[in-house]
Amino acid sequence: MQDEEISPTQAAIVLELQNVSKVFPGVIANDHVNFTLRQGEIHTILGENGAGKSTLMNVIAGLYPPDGGDIFIDKKKVRFTNPRQAILHGIGMVHQHFMLVRNHTVTENIILGTPQPPVLDLKRVNQVIQELGDKYGLTVSPDKKIQELSVGEQQRVEILKVLYRGAKILILDEPTAVLTPQESEALYKIIENMVAEEHSIIFISHKMKEVISLSDRITVLSRGKVLATLDKEKTNAKELAKIMMGDEAVRAMPVSASSHSKAMEVVVRMEKICADDDRGHQALKDIDLEIRSGQIVGLAGVSGNGQAQLAEVLSGIRAITAGNYYYCGESLQHPTVNDMIIRGLGYIPEDRKKFGIAGHLSIANNFLLRDHKNPDFYNQQFLSAHKVNEYGRVKMEEFDIRAASEKMQVGLLSGGNIQKTILARESSRPLKFLLASQPIRGLDVNATAFIQQTILKAKSEGLAVLLITEDLDELFLMSDHIYVICRGEIVGHMPKKEASTERIGLMMTGMKT
């Protein structure tokens, strides 16, 4: 080699998995997985939910001992039986769900579980954290409590945590799933900084765009097996999608239905709506919003800017403190949840596991949740298990909900199947208005396509749709008209053709344009 610079493809292998397998009762989560990570490389693992990505990462991070195969770090064979050993070998994992103590400070969280002198020298620790932060662009003030931080900042604390422990190999498990576009950009920058400092990154994602732009190599995992490991230069999004799911997926990509051409009547109109949050602080300020039938209105905004409260007001869960809510021309004073259900509202809640289902009840029983007054489920006055289960079977078939039986506990299903269950319920009563909050968050490509198609179909059938999302790709793909919310106020709205990522991104931070 004449070239002095070592490119990642030639750099030393820091981590190697040989035929690693992990078996859970009834499932082979990882089946003879081979994987290598070079120094300074970003190696993405791509795969649907349930492909075995998280299991594999947990094996590498020492949370699960593998049932077969070997792991080598810097060419030396290792065998971890607990996470501490993995940390000692320089492996750090940033979990998708943050593992932080909310009412402790950043520093306290970072030093948790690390060896410290009996009398803490927080000043010195703060300094170390500050230095690490400056080096990688992970700016966060060490004295703040976690609960005062935004999601993006919390994630930085998680990354600092593993860097503080001396990690050379970082595993980032779907790090951008919870971030705004701007926060994601900042994270990409941080990742690049870390790579420049010779850290190696295992990146897990199913956002094709970032996978392509960020990775050096991409390994596609499906049903626990490695299907392919490809260099970024030699592949593209379409090929990856095809490998990941076979031909079916490419067909299943949603096509934006053309706008409904019929004269569209206003279904939902909000005039200067105000509402408070749970603690009594004003969460919504003078919201003006209009949704017509056959139209998808996208509501963009950084999470926590009043979207949740707006959805609750629209669905009758939260009381209005001022303003007018018109529904099909009728002014609603204090609508209850049942009023809205009767008036034809379907509501897909943002936190699907927390609000959308009763996890320990069966799938069939969950179809009754917001329709338990529907006489179709009753014989005379009494619930008919037969009718409920029959209905469950029909809906599972219709919405491609994959489960052994309609009597299975819904909480045991994957995120995609839970969302399909909710969608099946919320779109099966006679509807005028579909309110979908973050409908595809955390879902795999197949489930996403199915959910989006169902929403587009609802629109073409003349429903008014409000789509609350942080995912700009989804926003542009689905919406006819876009509103942007920031700090409880609508900062602007425009037809999709006048919108651009930059414009929406700026408005999400509160700048009116």
Add this chain to the structure above:
Amino acid sequence: MIYLTLEKRLNFSTWTRIGISIAAVGIALIIGGIFLFAVGVNPLTAYGMVWNQVFMDYWGWQDLMVKMIPFLLTGIAVAVAAQMKIWNIGAEGQLYLGAVAATWTALQWGDALSGWVMIPVMILAAMFSGAMWAAVPGFLRAQFGVNEIITTLLLNYVAISWVDYLLYGPWRDPGSNNFPVTREFSESAQLPLFGDSSVHLGLILGLVAILIVYFILEKTKIGYQIRVAGDNLFAAQYSGFNIKWLTLAIVMVSGALAGIAGMGEVAGIHFRLKQNFSINYGYTGIIVAWLARNHPLAVIVTAFFMASVFVGGELMQLEFRLPIAMVYLFEGIILFSVLGSEIFAEYKLKFKKVGN
């Protein structure tokens, strides 16, 4: 190296659960046997005697049935509240209130009314007062989120003290030689017995109450709402259920059921109100419900089981001159081992060989 690991069960059938519960009871008997041995009683002799004199004997069965009545009612009372994850520790106090109300109606109208009127009146009065006693913590929980475990528990002491006051004061029978008891109920206010046994109408009331609770939970709108709210309050809110109302209602139903138990004791066994007429029946109801994992129909089985522990324990008390503490000890060991066995319902033990 061989490791012993816990592995998550994929499908835990009802039968596995029942099997595990039975095994847990078996282990409790073994541990209890060690204690018996420690106080100088041969456990095999003791268990054998209990088997012969309780389960193989007419009088034994009669005792079992009589003891089972309060357990059926307090057990279902606790289990019904637990459907919404509300822990009613106050069944004891509600039972006392039920007894007070039944006694009041009996003393007031017992001489004037016939049994056909008197007994329904007593049942309704007991249900009403048990429900109202429970309504206090129920309301506080529904409206202000006050922890019902504390409030229901504390109200027990109030109820027991109140009964003491009545017995030492206004309700004391002048002809009782100053014993703190009321006068005997007139015959119309005494629950009918089965044949010449001492098993009273409470047995039917308990079984019917359990069947009704089961039916309501499984087959009605409100039952469905309770099941959802018990599993996930947020989902209940999202579905527009009136959670405050459901909370208050279920706590009051729980109180009413415990109230019937109190009525059964005074009107079916003692025929008067007296001190200590409840041997912790309300608290034992918590164990009965827990053992049944709050399943209404399983309460029948576990109530029978706890009755066996009580009757068997009483017998051992008499036969071997053991203290009543021995019965409580058995109760404690059983609860401990059954709750401890919970983990095996979800996980199974597995030996794993790990090595090169």
